Amino acid sequence: MVFKRLLGSLGVGGPTVDTVLAAGAAVPGGSLSGQVHLVGGTDDFVIESITLELVARVEAEHEDGESHNAVAFERFVVGGGFRLPAGAEHSVPFTVTLPWETPVTELYGQGLGIVLGVRTELSVAGAKDKGDLDPLVVGPLPVQEAILEAFGQLGFGFRSADLEYGRIAGSGQQLPFYQEIELSPSPQYAHTVNEIEVTFLATPGEMEVILEADKRGGLLSEGHDAVTRFTVSQSGVHHQDWNALVDDWMRQLVGHRAAYGAHAAHGQDHGHYEDHHHHDSGHHSGPGMGTVVAAGAAGIAVGVVGGMVAAEVVDEIGDFFEGDDEEEGGEDEG
Structure with missing residues (x-):
């Protein structure tokens, strides 16, 4: 987990979401498991859907140079359709399959500098909020x-x-x-x-x-x-x-x-x-x-691979993906 926020679109008193991914690196085409933990707010809410969105920091070339954008490349609906009472705790386990072309972020445990994230989106009372963001670690096939x-x-x-x-x-x-x-x-x-x-x-x-x-x-x-x-x-x-x-x-x-x-x-x-x-x-x-x-x-893996250590990846994920809605591109699936 990285960020745990109030459901911003509902203001203070809304439910909080905290997604915890299973330990260890996933692999392209493999399973990604975890749990979405919810804590009810000051009122009862109906959780219409819980969606996980895979996002990546991607470089795009333009005539004027280069830019970096957050690109969503897969979406999974992992839960929803239940009432969350005020103050109640509820967990939704999930297992999803990563796309085969999911980028590799580390080799032998050393980061390559690739930034991927899993963003949790709640749909509550007709409003949507991207309430939690976690770094996604992917090892090679x-x-x-x-x-x-x-x-x-x-x-x-x-x-x-x-x-x-x-x-x-x-x-x-x-x-x-x-x-x-x-x-x-x-x-x-x-x-x-x-x-x-x-x-x-x-x-x-x-x-x-x-x-x-x-x-x-x-x-x-x-x-x-x-x-x-x-x-x-x-x-x-x-x-x-x-x-x-x-x-x-x-x-x-x-x-x-x-x-x-x-x-x-x-x-x-x-x-x-x-x-x-x-x-x-x-x-x-x-x-x-x-x-x-x-x-x-x-070889390449030991003593040569550069990139960011885990804590720096967390900072990079937060700094880049938070507040990126206007820059986001990619495919909406699911």
Whole structure:
């Protein structure tokens, strides 16, 4: 829990709401559980509905520069239709399923700087109020963790992560934004690229991995962006040689000579991606995930990941999402 407020639209004496999420990080496509605790006000109230809204701090590019907005990307009605007597306490348990494209906010317990929140909205006597806001912590799926760890073991470093408003053309993207994880190049590629951006688009069975390289210019050529995409299975993670696979991806990426544009902004589709599909058959040999995780000190996760610690995330959530109604965009579902 972060904030517990009086139901502002009803003024002093209204019920209070306090949402408590289950401990630990959720994962994309996984369950998010918790309880909504209500305490009645000075009068009886009919709680018409209790809605949980997932919100994200998203960057949007404009002609005049960049801006950050709170984007709602999923809504769940988890209760309602009951009378809350004055001063009475009532709890509503819930379990909801996160979208598969929910951004990852931490890796091995270290924050990436991504700000997500769960906002609780009460509908009482025809009035609505966003009465409670909690930080949402999301860890990586096994295949995301394996790919990022492989980058780390190959010598790449974490630089930053953000959420970009827009859609990637030719993909099955569902959310109005996508996550970019920016990596510094390994020594092998430092003379060729300035940075690598990794985007994951997950579905129940597969993971689309989009790689973009900011390639350096030479004496006779200008720098440009090169983009490739690959698709791997969500299963068979323990049997894949991820280091070899990611190294192969990088060789294909830096071998591109054509120039590509940047990712889409303002919700516009981006149509410059090449399609390179590499399906994981699950029959490759290599280190198991236990070995990969144990070797984290050599990878991206340990000692390299930056971002905000938990307390700073709480402050960021509150400062950004409180009073953001006019800036909010996204999809109203449910």
